[in-house]
Amino acid sequence: MTPPRGRRAVIAGVATSDYPHLPHLSEHAVHGQSADRALADAGLTFADVDGFATTGFFPMYATGVAEYLGLHPIYFDETNSGGSSFEVLVEHAAYAVESGAVDVVLVTYGSVQLSQMGRRLGTGGGGGGGFAPGPAIYDALWGNTLVGNYAMAARRHMHEFGTTPEQLAAVAVTMRHHAATNPQAQEREPITVEDVVSSRLVADPLHKLDCCVISDGGGACVVTTEERAADLPGDPVYILGAAHATTHHLNLSAMPSLTVSPAAQCGPVAFARAGITPADVDVAQLYDSFTITVVLTVEDLGFCAKGEGGAFVENGGLEIGGRLPTNTDGGGLSACHPGMRGMFLIVEAVRQLRGEGGATQVPGARIAVAHGTGGMLSTGATLVLGREAP
Amino acid sequence: MTERWFPDEMPMPAANAETVGWWEAAAAHRLVVQRCTACGHLRHPPGPVCPRCRSSASEWSALAGTGTVYTFTVVRQAFIPSLADKLPYVVVAVELDGAQGARIVSNLVDVEPEEVIVGMPVEVAWEDMGPELAVPRFRVAGHRGERR
Numbered sequence: 398m399t400p401p402r403g404r405r406a407v408i409a410g411v412a413t414s415d416y417p418h419l420p421h422l423s424e425h426a427v428h429g430q431s432a433d434r435a436l437a438d439a440g441l442t443f444a445d446v447d448g449f450a451t452t453g454f455f456p457m458y459a460t461g462v463a464e465y466l467g468l469h470p471i472y473f474d475e476t477n478s479g480g481s482s483f484e485v486l487v488e489h490a491a492y493a494v495e496s497g498a499v500d501v502v503l504v505t506y507g508s509v510q511l512s513q514m515g516r517r518l519g520t521g522g523g524g525g526g527g528f529a530p531g532p533a534i535y536d537a538l539w540g541n542t543l544v545g546n547y548a549m550a551a552r553r554h555m556h557e558f559g560t561t562p563e564q565l566a567a568v569a570v571t572m573r574h575h576a577a578t579n580p581q582a583q584e585r586e587p588i589t590v591e592d593v594v595s596s597r598l599v600a601d602p603l604h605k606l607d608c609c610v611i612s613d614g615g616g617a618c619v620v621t622t623e624e625r626a627a628d629l630p631g632d633p634v635y636i637l638g639a640a641h642a643t644t645h646h647l648n649l650s651a652m653p654s655l656t657v658s659p660a661a662q663c664g665p666v667a668f669a670r671a672g673i674t675p676a677d678v679d680v681a682q683l684y685d686s687f688t689i690t691v692v693l694t695v696e697d698l699g700f701c702a703k704g705e706g707g708a709f710v711e712n713g714g715l716e717i718g719g720r721l722p723t724n725t726d727g728g729g730l731s732a733c734h735p736g737m738r739g740m741f742l743i744v745e746a747v748r749q750l751r752g753e754g755g756a757t758q759v760p761g762a763r764i765a766v767a768h769g770t771g772g773m774l775s776t777g778a779t780l781v782l783g784r785e786a787p
Numbered sequence: 788m789t790e791r792w793f794p795d796e797m798p799m800p801a802a803n804a805e806t807v808g809w810w811e812a813a814a815a816h817r818l819v820v821q822r823c824t825a826c827g828h829l830r831h832p833p834g835p836v837c838p839r840c841r842s843s844a845s846e847w848s849a850l851a852g853t854g855t856v857y858t859f860t861v862v863r864q865a866f867i868p869s870l871a872d873k874l875p876y877v878v879v880a881v882e883l884d885g886a887q888g889a890r891i892v893s894n895l896v897d898v899e900p901e902e903v904i905v906g907m908p909v910e911v912a913w914e915d916m917g918p919e920l921a922v923p924r925f926r927v928a929g930h931r932g933e934r935r
Contacts, residue, residue, distance in 0.1 A: 532833065539892060540862060540894070541860070549858045549860045556905040556906075600862050648892070
């Protein structure tokens with residue numbers, strides 16, 4: 398559907414909060430810091446905001462953050478699809494401004510997961526006590542963990558396609574390489590493939606360095622119309638296409654194939670809506686909860702054939718100048734992963750398209766993809782962003 | 788009655804309208820999957836509607852309790868503190884024989900983690916957790932050894 402003239406959706410401002418360790422801030426304060434910065438980046442104020450979106454782990458979460466921010470929006474959204482939530486929220490915000498319902502949607506994220514839970518948890522929690530009603534119980538009885546679920550997908554990928562631990566490790570090595578030039582990144586010390594495969598196994602075949610960091614942090618972006626952005630100081634980034642998909646909730650037993658993520662469904666739809674093909678993408682920000690997540694995503698978005706993801710990511714395939722420059726801020730594997738990293742993907746994609754990528758800028762980047770993955774490979778959401786009007 | 792493999796802090800099954808029949812069968816050591824009586828599609832976990840034909844009519848279809856390892860992981864870091872002394876343990880997705888590709892997630896027990904491979908034949912090993920509750924774990928097919 399083509400929006401009315403002048404109402405094409407754009408991202409007019411982005412920001413990250415301080416990260417990765419914020420023991421002095423509440424979760425709401427991280428939202429606040431992110432919101433202040435993104436609105437300032439856009440050249441807007443809270444008075445301009447008529448729509449608001451965020452999500453967290455409690456019902457009526459968005460209304461709570463709106464209260465904290467002093468917002469009384471006439472549009473709000475707290476769709477929660479796990480790690481892909483912020484791509485979904487921005488897609489919804491695009492529809493809201495294109496329809497004319499609202500003019501400026503502020504989307505914020507904030508988490509103090511690291512300070513709240515401590516480093517003890519290492520690679521994400523899961524399970525534990527109580528009664529699990531309905532189908533969820535069928536996967537909850539066996540002591541599996543979040544990383545264990547992704548490990549089972551990785552094992553199956555290795556079995557079907559011969560993917561190696563060293564190929565998975567290459568993802569982590571490239572993310573660390575990018576993180577080295579990001580002064581905020583949680584882990585910046587260079588690592589090698591050997592370092593990754595010799596780090597301790599958390600859940601075979603995934604090692605500690607195949608897993609994302611756990612951080613505090615947040616971010617925000619401002620979605621508005623092309624027309625509204627014309628009056629603002631910065632260059633807008635266009636939301637060219639978007640789509641999201643789900644294949645199952647948290648039960649791997651209900652996942653149709655453990656080597657195909659929902660990206661296979663929503664990626665082609667988002668690309669078609671944007672009128673592009675994978676070959677048109679200059680830079681990608683792909684959810685990297687675990688190394689296998691990235692391998693599945695590059696295949697499912699069509700950057701390579703199914704089963705060829707291992708070969709695609711090795712030998713610098715995801716570096717600047719490689720096959721698909723990916724996670725130029727260092728990703729969740731090295732820079733920052735506060736639980737639902739999707740907002741960071743959007744912020745970094747916009748920065749790349751505005752030429753603000755610094756040492757990891759992809760020269761002349763015109764089209765960027767941000768793809769979030771949530772749950773146990775349960776949800777995917779793709780945003781195609783562009784420097785120029787469609 | 789065997790020793791509880793996992794400690795009491797683990798979640799306990801809470802049956803609902805769709806799953807109570809499955810747990811009743813399990814208590815009798817019968818491994819079943821839901822069969823759509825309209826189109827014959829087998830599904831697991833149980834649910835209210837056939838995802839293929841949308842019929843809500845279903846029955847329980849008994850399986851042999853055998854299958855093959857579709858994928859697995861060896862959990863080496865416990866996130867539930869009381870599981871720490873069970874490490875390492877194997878979580879497995881079993882492709883059940885005669886179930887049209889339906890899979891069940893469980894534990895593979897009585898096995899050295901290093902011996903587990905994808906495609907390995909396995910069979911159900913029931914664990915009684917109470918007078919009316921049993922859960923299906925799996926072991927390598929033909930294995931008659933002691934529980935680790």
